[in-house]
Amino acid sequence: MTGKNTRLLLVDGNSIIFRAFYAIRTQLTNHDGLHTNAIYGFKLMLDSVLTTYDPSHVLVAFDAGKKTFRTEKYAAYKGQRDKTPSELTEQFGLVKELLQAYGITSYDLPNYEADDIIGTMAAQAEAAGYDVTVVTGDRDLTQLATDKVTVAVTKSGVTQMENYTPAYVQEKLGVTPRQIIDLKALQGDSSDNYPGVTGVGPKTAVKLIKQYESVEALYENLATMKKSKLKEHLEQDQANAFLAKDLARIRQDAPVAVTLADTQRQPVDIDQLVDLYQRLDFKRFLAEIHADQAGRADKKSQLAVDILTNVQDLTTVEYHDGDNLAFVIEVDGDNYHRAPLAGFAFKINDHYFASRDVTLLQEKPLRNLLESATIPVDVFDSKQTYVALNRLGITLRQVNFDLLLVSYLLNNADNSKDMGKLAQEHNYFELTSDEKLYGKGAKRALPADDAVFCGHLAQKTKAIHDLEQQLLTELQQNEQVPLYVDIERPLAIVLAQMEIAGVRVDTDKLMEMQSKFGERLAEIQTAIYAEAGEEFNLNSPKQLGVILFEKLKLPVIKKTKRGYSTAVSVLEKLRGMAPIIDNILAYRQLSKLQSTYIEGLLKVVAPEDGKVHTRYTQTLTATGRLSSVDPNLQNIPVRLEEGRQIRQAFVPSQPGWEIFSSDYSQIELRVLAHVSGDHNMQQAFRDDFDIHTNTAMRIFGIDDPEQVTANQRRQAKAVNFGIVYGISDFGLAQNLGISRQQAKRFITTYLENFPGVERYMREIVEYAREKGYVETILHRRRYLPDIKSKNFNLRSFAERTALNTPIQGSAADIIKTAMIQMQDALQSRGLQARMLMQVHDELIFEAPQEEIPLLEKVVPEVMDSAVQLDIPLKVESKHGATWFAAK
DNA sequence: TATATGACG
DNA sequence: CTTCGCGTCATATAC
Numbered sequence A: 001m002t003g004k005n006t007r008l009l010l011v012d013g014n015s016i017i018f019r020a021f022y023a024i025r026t027q028l029t030n031h032d033g034l035h036t037n038a039i040y041g042f043k044l045m046l047d048s049v050l051t052t053y054d055p056s057h058v059l060v061a062f063d064a065g066k067k068t069f070r071t072e073k074y075a076a077y078k079g080q081r082d083k084t085p086s087e088l089t090e091q092f093g094l095v096k097e098l099l100q101a102y103g104i105t106s107y108d109l110p111n112y113e114a115d116d117i118i119g120t121m122a123a124q125a126e127a128a129g130y131d132v133t134v135v136t137g138d139r140d141l142t143q144l145a146t147d148k149v150t151v152a153v154t155k156s157g158v159t160q161m162e163n164y165t166p167a168y169v170q171e172k173l174g175v176t177p178r179q180i181i182d183l184k185a186l187q188g189d190s191s192d193n194y195p196g197v198t199g200v201g202p203k204t205a206v207k208l209i210k211q212y213e214s215v216e217a218l219y220e221n222l223a224t225m226k227k228s229k230l231k232e233h234l235e236q237d238q239a240n241a242f243l244a245k246d247l248a249r250i251r252q253d254a255p256v257a258v259t260l261a262d263t264q265r266q267p268v269d270i271d272q273l274v275d276l277y278q279r280l281d282f283k284r285f286l287a288e289i290h291a292d293q294a295g296r297a298d299k300k301s302q303l304a305v306d307i308l309t310n311v312q313d314l315t316t317v318e319y320h321d322g323d324n325l326a327f328v329i330e331v332d333g334d335n336y337h338r339a340p341l342a343g344f345a346f347k348i349n350d351h352y353f354a355s356r357d358v359t360l361l362q363e364k365p366l367r368n369l370l371e372s373a374t375i376p377v378d379v380f381d382s383k384q385t386y387v388a389l390n391r392l393g394i395t396l397r398q399v400n401f402d403l404l405l406v407s408y409l410l411n412n413a414d415n416s417k418d419m420g421k422l423a424q425e426h427n428y429f430e431l432t433s434d435e436k437l438y439g440k441g442a443k444r445a446l447p448a449d450d451a452v453f454c455g456h457l458a459q460k461t462k463a464i465h466d467l468e469q470q471l472l473t474e475l476q477q478n479e480q481v482p483l484y485v486d487i488e489r490p491l492a493i494v495l496a497q498m499e500i501a502g503v504r505v506d507t508d509k510l511m512e513m514q515s516k517f518g519e520r521l522a523e524i525q526t527a528i529y530a531e532a533g534e535e536f537n538l539n540s541p542k543q544l545g546v547i548l549f550e551k552l553k554l555p556v557i558k559k560t561k562r563g564y565s566t567a568v569s570v571l572e573k574l575r576g577m578a579p580i581i582d583n584i585l586a587y588r589q590l591s592k593l594q595s596t597y598i599e600g601l602l603k604v605v606a607p608e609d610g611k612v613h614t615r616y617t618q619t620l621t622a623t624g625r626l627s628s629v630d631p632n633l634q635n636i637p638v639r640l641e642e643g644r645q646i647r648q649a650f651v652p653s654q655p656g657w658e659i660f661s662s663d664y665s666q667i668e669l670r671v672l673a674h675v676s677g678d679h680n681m682q683q684a685f686r687d688d689f690d691i692h693t694n695t696a697m698r699i700f701g702i703d704d705p706e707q708v709t710a711n712q713r714r715q716a717k718a719v720n721f722g723i724v725y726g727i728s729d730f731g732l733a734q735n736l737g738i739s740r741q742q743a744k745r746f747i748t749t750y751l752e753n754f755p756g757v758e759r760y761m762r763e764i765v766e767y768a769r770e771k772g773y774v775e776t777i778l779h780r781r782r783y784l785p786d787i788k789s790k791n792f793n794l795r796s797f798a799e800r801t802a803l804n805t806p807i808q809g810s811a812a813d814i815i816k817t818a819m820i821q822m823q824d825a826l827q828s829r830g831l832q833a834r835m836l837m838q839v840h841d842e843l844i845f846e847a848p849q850e851e852i853p854l855l856e857k858v859v860p861e862v863m864d865s866a867v868q869l870d871i872p873l874k875v876e877s878k879h880g881a882t883w884f885a886a887k
Numbered sequence B: 001t002a003t004a005t006g007a008c009g
Numbered sequence C: 001c002t003t004c005g006c007g008t009c010a011t012a013t014a015c
Helices: A013-023 A037-053 A069-073 A086-102 A114-127 A139-144 A166-173 A179-187 A202-212 A215-220 A229-236 A238-248 A270-280 A283-296 A311-316 A358-362 A364-371 A382-391 A403-410 A419-425 A434-438 A450-477 A481-501 A507-532 A541-551 A568-574 A579-604 A641-649 A667-676 A679-686 A691-700 A710-725 A729-736 A740-753 A755-771 A792-828 A849-864
Strands: A007-012 A057-062 A105-108 A131-136 A149-154 A161-164 A305-307 A325-331 A341-348 A351-355 A377-379 A399-402 A503-505 A615-617 A627-629 A657-664 A773-775 A781-783 A834-838 A842-848 A875-880
Touching: A007 A013, A007 A037, A007 A114, A013 A037, A013 A057, A013 A086, A013 A114, A013 A131, A037 A086, A037 A131, A057 A086, A057 A114, A069 A238, A086 A105, A086 A270, A105 A114, A114 A131, A114 A139, A131 A139, A139 A149, A139 A179, A161 A166, A166 A179, A179 A202, A179 A215, A179 A238, A202 A215, A215 A238, A229 A238, A270 A283, A283 A419, A305 A450, A311 A351, A311 A364, A325 A364, A325 A382, A325 A450, A341 A358, A341 A450, A351 A450, A358 A364, A377 A450, A382 A399, A382 A481, A399 A403, A399 A450, A399 A481, A403 A419, A403 A450, A403 A481, A419 A434, A419 A450, A450 A481, A481 A615, A481 A792, A481 A834, A507 A579, A507 A641, A541 A579, A568 A579, A579 A641, A657 A792, A657 A849, A667 A679, A667 A710, A667 A755, A667 A792, A679 A691, A679 A755, A691 A710, A691 A740, A710 A729, A710 A740, A710 A792, A729 A740, A740 A755, A755 A773, A755 A792, A773 A792, A781 A792, A792 A834, A792 A842, A792 A849, A842 A849, A849 A875
Parallel strands: A007 A057, A007 A131, A057 A105, A131 A149, A305 A351, A325 A377, A377 A399
Antiparallel strands: A149 A161, A325 A341, A341 A351, A615 A627, A657 A842, A657 A875, A773 A781, A834 A842
């Protein structure tokens, strides 16, 4: 059998897997915590060589085990090798499965190494007239290179190869491929753990082999060599040299049972591959398979979509009770409060219709669908949909299924806001991602073609429906239906209403502060330049580092990746050593306020109403908290007086109104007292005792609260917070500036005094290890695949997360529940007061002055009864003419 | 695009 | 023996 289409690819399986394992350092694991990096890398390598060499035949050879004929000849062979990490061994079987799905033969032979299988097959194939390519990460195999056999050795990563032909070997090493065995005979191999001739390294070996051509010839002529240390060593180590040559020689006559015919490539088994990729969570590869198949199927799945262009077209819209309705409104940009509304699509059972003209939604037939209290609508993101429709004067009434929200509840890790990508996470590939269809960054543009654009939107409505049953079933299995139906789904609408309401900003006040701060910054800057003796960019940590640590020779406390750290913690330690430090600290503080809060805020005030309309992200955090963007209203300064002034610019939207705010007192510690069931902690909360003083009394062994000093209370407070976050003695020591032993004593004493907390900490980590996730009181989940990691850092982090998430997440559950009930309470009492902001444990309202007394009663009542814990919740309220004055 | 810094709970 | 408490977002600069 000859011909140019017969090319045999021989892959050194073990070597490539090891290579992939160490080359791909990213933490890749599937949903069960199984490591997948080596499989991933192997797959990349395989695709790359299959494309490059397009072989008709392929064989992947593996080592059969540790024992081989080489270990029989020499017991210490490869004896120095570390045990293969379990993160890697667990991947071997799956690589073999991958090969099977690819239609590629894999083979191992007891007593022989993969190298020998490759050597033997290469010889057979060459004799049969094949072209042969060997793929390996091991240079030793280059000894197999001939005119017909090329050896590709991985260079960097797993897909970059260096091709060794005989000519290339000659050029690189100065010897022929077969002579590589002779080189190794003389120099030995430290990684395979066998010696050669004492004192002979690569240089001498090459020189000798060039001169004598082989080890055998060298020893035949050894007598003629003139007396030297080298000659003595060669004589002494002759046995070693011949043993090494035997070990180094790759066998070409191993009793291999596969024939060349067996190595012929078989068709790829798509079903098996899909099954494997699903188990491995290889989303991207699944998407590739799907795209490939879709391409082949010649787009037969194109939906029939009615494209509506005018009011007359609406006569085709028909809805009957019980029909399924899915709806999508496309917003061209992130900020759905302002970005253009680009089009919409409906799905009613199997009828799809779409349009670019969003004003058609205002017409009766469509408006009725969305505003009906009895027609449930399925959407992707109900909050965005509600806000967008609100801009058209339409009120979305009945959301049934919200794909984004449900997906987030099922797994809050990697939840894309791009529906196509999110669908892929659930193994659904019929929807192109927005990023792919629209492009990203500067190149982003909606398709000009109506059929393409409307077809895409219609496809979105289909994706929502296609995923609905599957996701709702999973939700049910997780016991998360109430979390969705009672909390997150109604909360989306509450948040939409808060965002739409917006917060009035006093821009005059901000501009006044801007010029005041500007002057002050200029003064400080001048002073700093004088003290530094030169001008430089104060905002550059790099340039500042040079001034402080090189020019002024201040001691270096901490380094960063790029150079000296100039963080506040460092500067504080340098205080008093140079007057410049205080000025730098003042400058930092002020410029932060100026750029982020004053100028940043001014940029996002809507000119139409003088308000900021933040967006609360409901599907982002791992714990269940909200986040706030554009602007972030959850990190407006409060701790330092100068920064707190910014809050003077947050004002009520109507004259005679006030800002009213209520916050939960110690909610996280109360949640800890609840979930841990610790009696001592619970008692303190029931007695409404100062919790930090209580902790101080216990860890310092004080009976009388009057005897607790301010410093003891401060330290106790740090311990309390540390416990919530999953404490370490090191962390606490850092925080309090005490010794590690002292910190350790604090923690031990704490846990002795709060045995329920101690038990909780043990049990929650055990729970996470068993189930792979932790839960909040309302069944919000967080998966922790790293909890079983052998990497200390990753595992410790997962353990701390296991402690912290149920606490932080349950607190989030509580305030979310309160927010839904709050909106009802305000409405049912006919109050004008409006809920405007949520800052994790705090709700902020605006209200007419005369409603304040009622709010002082109603708001805390709703908040402290939102969720019943074993201990009471406590709420504190305040109000004033501005957010600043509400204190 | 990544890093350093600093604002919040 | 390791590690250096959790969750966010915005800005400016360096790469």
